[in-house]
Amino acid sequence: MTYRVHVRVMPRGGLLDPQGQAVEHALSSLGFGGARDVRIGRAIELELDAPGPGEAEQRAREMCDRLLANPVTEDYELEVEAR
Amino acid sequence: MQRVAIIRFPGSNCDEDTLRAAARAGTDAYYVWHRDTDLKGADVVLIPGGFSYGDYLRAGAIARFSPAMAAVQRHAAEGGGVLGICNGFQILCEAHLLPGALMRNARLTFVSKPALVTVENTRTLFTAGFEPGAPLRLPVAHGDGRYVADAETLARLEGEGLVVLRYARSEDANPNGSMNDIAGIANPEGNVVGIMPHPERAADPALGPADGAPFFTAIAAPAAAASTPNAATT
Numbered sequence: 578m579t580y581r582v583h584v585r586v587m588p589r590g591g592l593l594d595p596q597g598q599a600v601e602h603a604l605s606s607l608g609f610g611g612a613r614d615v616r617i618g619r620a621i622e623l624e625l626d627a628p629g630p631g632e633a634e635q636r637a638r639e640m641c642d643r644l645l646a647n648p649v650t651e652d653y654e655l656e657v658e659a660r
Numbered sequence: 661m662q663r664v665a666i667i668r669f670p671g672s673n674c675d676e677d678t679l680r681a682a683a684r685a686g687t688d689a690y691y692v693w694h695r696d697t698d699l700k701g702a703d704v705v706l707i708p709g710g711f712s713y714g715d716y717l718r719a720g721a722i723a724r725f726s727p728a729m730a731a732v733q734r735h736a737a738e739g740g741g742v743l744g745i746c747n748g749f750q751i752l753c754e755a756h757l758l759p760g761a762l763m764r765n766a767r768l769t770f771v772s773k774p775a776l777v778t779v780e781n782t783r784t785l786f787t788a789g790f791e792p793g794a795p796l797r798l799p800v801a802h803g804d805g806r807y808v809a810d811a812e813t814l815a816r817l818e819g820e821g822l823v824v825l826r827y828a829r830s831e832d833a834n835p836n837g838s839m840n841d842i843a844g845i846a847n848p849e850g851n852v853v854g855i856m857p858h859p860e861r862a863a864d865p866a867l868g869p870a871d872g873a874p875f876f877t878a879i880a881a882p883a884a885a886a887s888t889p890n891a892a893t894t
């Protein structure tokens with residue numbers, strides 16, 4: 578089976594996210610004063626062959642733990658979708 | 661003569677300055693391409709600054725898996741000296757040779773200017789030639805220099821005196837918002853050191869202040885190494 582893996586990597590809560598802050602200020606100056614706690618992460622998508630969705634997810638978690646996310650500063654979520 | 665390997669990645673840009681500073685200090689310095697698996701008998705490894713792999717994903721995240729880095733891991737595990745400068749520091753953190761991580765500067769801008777730092781740990785292979793507390797003026801040039809670590813790691817770094825360089829605690833001295841004004845750290849053995857400032861850019865008196873030169877002369881004279889704490893202030 579082929580799976581599409583969607584990975585969402587976000588800066589860990591509590592750590593300063595200067596990009597999020599800058600965008601929050603920009604939104605505010607555009608009149609979107611209600612936008613709060615803006616945080617900026619990254620989305621990664623990839624395709625993967627695996628015997629089943631469990632194995633695909635397991636493989637994707639290993640990728641996140643080793644390379645796609647930094648365990649010191651980031652958290653990730655992933656979704657596995659059958660193609 | 662001490663053999664000093666300078667690891668070159670695609671995107672390294674301080675490799676020549678680093679080689680020149682090491683050679684000028686009296687070492688046998690040479691390049692090792694990141695795809696090489698052999699450090700060619702290096703006593704010390706220097707990982708220079710730059711933007712390895714374009715800083716894609718995270719600074720240092722991809723370089724850390726280069727074949728040469730596997731050799732650097734073994735070299736470090738055997739007690740060999742490793743100094744990461746700027747991007748080299750980022751690579752050492754990504755490789756888990758040093759704890760913590762380097763994130764985007766707090767004010768988002770790329771900072772390129774002289775920074776005032778103090779040498780807090782003189783028990784490392786690379787800082788053995790300094791007096792404890794010595795003030796240095798060293799260039800910094802980075803966009804991702806904000807050192808962060810969890811509270812436990814930070815307490816351990818401070819408790820064990822592993823902070824090697826700290827930005828002077830005057831107003832605006834910290835260029836990137838790093839935790840505890842940290843500019844560089846060492847492992848407990850003192851053979852692996854990572855620093856954001858660039859000593860190789862301040863190592864030749866013909867080009868200005870040479871506050872960074874002792875990082876390289878310490879390599880050339882290994883008797884002043886970490887194994888003899890506090891014996892190296894001559």
